[in-house]
Amino acid sequence: MKGMNKKALLFVLAALLLAVSVVAGGKQEATTPEPQKSEATAGKQEPFDLQALVQAAQKEGEVVAYFTSSRIKDVGTAFEKKYGIKVKGTKMGDPEQAERVIREVDSKNVLVDVIGFEDGALLEGKLIPEGYVINWVPPDLAPLLSPEDRNPLVFLWQPRIFGYNFESYKEPPIKNIWQLTEPAWKGKILIRDPAQTPANLAFFANIATNPKLLEEAYRSHYGKPSGISEKDIGWEFLKRLFQNELIVMRSDEDVGDAVGAAGQKEAPIGFYTLTKQRDNKTKNLKLATMKGMVPFMGYALPTYALMVKNCPHPNAAKLLIHYILSEGHAPWTARDMGAFSPNQKAPPHPDNEGSWSDWQKRLLRIDNRVALKLRQDVLDLWLEYGHKK
């Protein structure tokens, strides 16, 4: 363990050094102005005219969007109805979106205008600093957003949480995160493949950098201190978790279905977005949240909305972002339970088990810089221990 940690430290140091040298080296040639800052300040100084934006957007006629959620299609239909601007929305995973945006911008043949993106680490580590995407916050809506949701701009918050089958268990079977590492749950924890889910890797990276929470949880569960040093405890927890034969699935949908299927004895537990609980009605699932889990039930998963550099329909792109933040989030937040708009005026869904501020207390908030730094280490740890039988 110690060796590993040294390695991690060395890696971090090396990464930092390199990052510094890259930034330093890149500065001389970085002739492109920092678009995000100028945009932001411009927005504050000039009075924002929504009508003018609508007119300019309507002249452009359409807008192309890649989103991680298929509901962008419903948003598009409503947007077109309201403004008469066609939305070409496609569901696309994070790695593919990143690949496309980078390729398109580099080849100066940009096809996409707006991305709905979940990989905050890549966003803050590469796409924004290197100018591939532009963070545009609608000035009239900015006061309704909390400052940390503005940069980069979050348009959707979802709890990704541990949940269980309430038909199988009378009360939440997991009360403390350390239980997940115990033999009782070996091979019974379902999760979307971390290797293919950057946000889950980010979550694990942030667990590793929160030793105090883990130590406290350990003490409250086992009644004694862990005896593991502060810098190791996070990694030790992850290692034990990965060694407990997590079962990997392709989507949260699959996890929810498998955990929640009716008529199971000793059903597995799973890690999935709260929205899957909506299927309790449509698919007769028996999903419930791990209420009271210590130190957290999961993490807050943000979806960001950003404009792509040199996009073909910049005004329509801005209008779409404006729309999604003001009322266009409805397909996610209003129709079904489980997702929250950062817009403080948006009413939460009645089935949500509380407001967003209630949920934030139950969830770990992800620091994208930590995620960027440690992601490869977490991935390697997962590959090393998560694939052993």
Add this chain to the structure above:
Amino acid sequence: MAGVWAQKMRFRRFVNHLRLLPYDPTKTIGFLICAALAYLILAPVLALLLDTVRVNLRDSAIIGLPTGKLTTYFLQRTFLSRVSDVLFWKPFWRTLWVAGAVCAIAIPMGALFAWIVVRTNLPGSKVVSRLMVVPYMIPSWTFAVAWISVFKNRRLGGLSGMLETMGFVPPDWIAYGALPIIVCESLHVFPFAFLLFGNALRSVDSQLEESARILGASSFTISRRIVLPLLKPALLSSFLLTFSRVLGSFGTPYILGSGVKYYLLPTALYNSYKVGSPGVAAVIACVTVLIGMSLVALDMFFVREYRRFITMGGKGAIARKHSLGALTLPAVLLTLIALCVTILVPLGTLILTTFMHRPGLFTVDNFTLAYWVGTNVPAMVGQKGFFLNRDILQSLQNSVWIAGSASLLCGLMGILVGYVVVRLPKSKVAAYLRQVSFLPYLIPSIGFAAASLSFFAVPRGPIPSLYGSMSLLILVMSLKYLPFASRSGISAMMQMGNEPEEAARICGATWLRRMGRIVLPLQKHALLTGVLLPLISGMKEQSLVIMLATPGTELMTTQILRFIDYGYTQLANATVVGIVGIIFILTFSMERLTGANLASGFASRG
């Protein structure tokens, strides 16, 4: 003075050359094709090699090195790091083991049925010999999709498999991993050995065996000393080609292996690419290319070695058939069982599931037409039945468009290559063209796709970035199938004499006119085959396109995997049934149009 004169002459010769260009551009065209193929085939492979030691865009954010920097990081990570076991070595050994096991099942199976069909008086052996090829005709992953529909258990989530619905929960080792992959691949590739052994057995003169018997050899000695040695080339070929097929197939290990983290090289490559480490993916791709090349090289070596054995002599050969006698019934039963297991059961299961809400639950109200014609499919948000489904129709259109254009392009290139090779015999151009146009055959599909993707994703000279475009798919597909088209082009052009063209040239016809009025009409048969075969392969292609297809350019074959990923079992199965239907229709019409026997067509070592 002399120098000036020579210069003048050279200039005049050049002008003359230009004037004659419309009449005899063979050389020019030869050079152009050479250059084009070098750019389209050789350059991507070199670029792939370079990618193994150069920091890629997406890697740069994670490993903290600037894009374009040379590094050994990817090689170390793939072969020597603490994760190299998972990234490379395990998939590598597993691939060898699975491929070996498939050979061990498929080759004896194919050889046995070849012997029964060719060497015995099995009733209806003509029909059987045609039906035996069907499993190879239908796409390889059909078996995997059918398998998962039956054996899927809770572990994968989504809709449960038929057996689980009926109350029997299959254990993981039956549902996923090595066993099902080996079984499904074997069922798909055994016709390969069947065809090779069938041809070999047909050419073995049974008089050899009879002479041996007259001389008093036991039947064991006869098979050991006479039949087996004569079948050795078929055995080696089917071993190497079966092996390389398994190495190149993506769909089956993806569908049956991913759920239990059982990766083979193609899926490991795909994973590394998807996870966002193109560098490691390039290293794995290079390994698959290396293995693929050595397998084919070995095969060609053996084929050449065994040319020395002449099995068709000047004397009339007799292929006497053994009488099955009392064994007739068992042989017929065995054949029927094989045909059922390899054709009827998988296709029947797939068709059946598309009519059931919960596959495996046999109650009246569980049957439905919703997955074919429904406007709102239950439990699949926003999806409609097969015939109304936008995703499926779009992918069908893409498949037809991509495979269609690719096969046309491929057929034309094939004829052109053939023309140049035959009209410029013994030239360097001809030798080079023969080799380069054959190169894609040596490279496993997924490695070829990886190479093309990394090469054409950025703008290069006059060619814009082709990332995510339809043209990339068309281009890559037509290049991958070029070996077959150019071979058939060469052999077709060989049969055509120079005279008709010379006559036309004397009458003043330009090259284009000669091509349009003489060569192509005379070669329409070869052209048709050269277009239809790639078209059929293209419609069922998956390994080649999985890394290239993106939302918007999704093909039917990749759409199936998306459906499986979402857990939309019935729609996936309906799409498979759709493709198989299309392939049957195409094959049938090809037989009708060209008079070619499908068995001989598919025996061309595809």
